[in-house]
Amino acid sequence: MTPVRPMRADAVRNRRKILDAAGLQIATHGPEIGMDEIADAAGVAVGTLYRHFPTKTDLLAAVIAVHVNEVADDAEASLERAQASGRAVDEVVGFLERVAESSAQNHAVKAAAQGLGIEGHGDHTDETRAGEALRTLLELGKADGDVRPDITLDDIYLLMATAPTAQSAIVRRRWLDLILPGITTTRN
Known part of the structure; x- marks a missing residue:
């Protein structure tokens, strides 16, 4: 079994920014808000968002x-x-x-x-x-x-x-x- 490596500090920060932005964007714009818009609001690339949250x-x-x-x-x-x-x-x-x-x-x-x-x-x-x-x-x-x-x-x-x-x-x-x-x- 491969040991689970802890997330890097920048990955932890990015995840937090994504979660904060997602909560705000969905509350403001509703469920139709796109993942691209959430990534923009979080200040991360859309690929970073999908690495943390595939869907x-x-x-x-x-x-x-x-x-x-x-x-x-x-x-x-x-x-x-x-x-x-x-x-x-x-x-x-x-x-x-x-x-x-x-x-x-x-x-x-x-x-x-x-x-x-x-x-x-x-x-x-x-x-x-x-x-x-x-x-x-x-x-x-x-x-x-x-x-x-x-x-x-x-x-x-x-x-x-x-x-x-x-x-x-x-x-x-x-x-x-x-x-x-x-x-x-x-x-x-």
């Missing part, structure tokens, strides 16, 4: 993976703050708000992925990390008496799936105001 499906899956990683990092950071401050309910609410805003900004990327039949990015490590952090965060909130005792992680996922990400920030804020009484005991 648009591969590229979209990687962009989605970056988003899921960011959500998992946020969930873990929320848990750490709750453990330090003792206010789990504030972290649950803040997490939901941040995910709704982040998803609104990545809505076009996710719509493009669904249009190409991308179900996910294959690696579920980040989903597992996010789930474990959120489950613990909910348990802390329940122990404090601030989160309804019947709320589950599946309920949180259901709420996140119903967030009005294609709507304005005002509508997303109203969505949050409407769902909070259903999950907390302390917010109206």
Whole structure:
């Protein structure tokens, strides 16, 4: 078996530039944006883009993976703050708000992925990390008496799936105001 060589520093930088540009270009122009335009926006040759991502499906899956990683990092950071401050309910609410805003900004990327039949990015490590952090965060909130005792992680996922990400920030804020009484005991 041939050992896997780590990517060179310039390859890592190019991959990051491609992912950043792809997310922005797809969000701005939609899924019909060409790979050439994404390469131009990233400041790399189209061959460099194809070396990293042989198909648009591969590229979209990687962009989605970056988003899921960011959500998992946020969930873990929320848990750490709750453990330090003792206010789990504030972290649950803040997490939901941040995910709704982040998803609104990545809505076009996710719509493009669904249009190409991308179900996910294959690696579920980040989903597992996010789930474990959120489950613990909910348990802390329940122990404090601030989160309804019947709320589950599946309920949180259901709420996140119903967030009005294609709507304005005002509508997303109203969505949050409407769902909070259903999950907390302390917010109206």
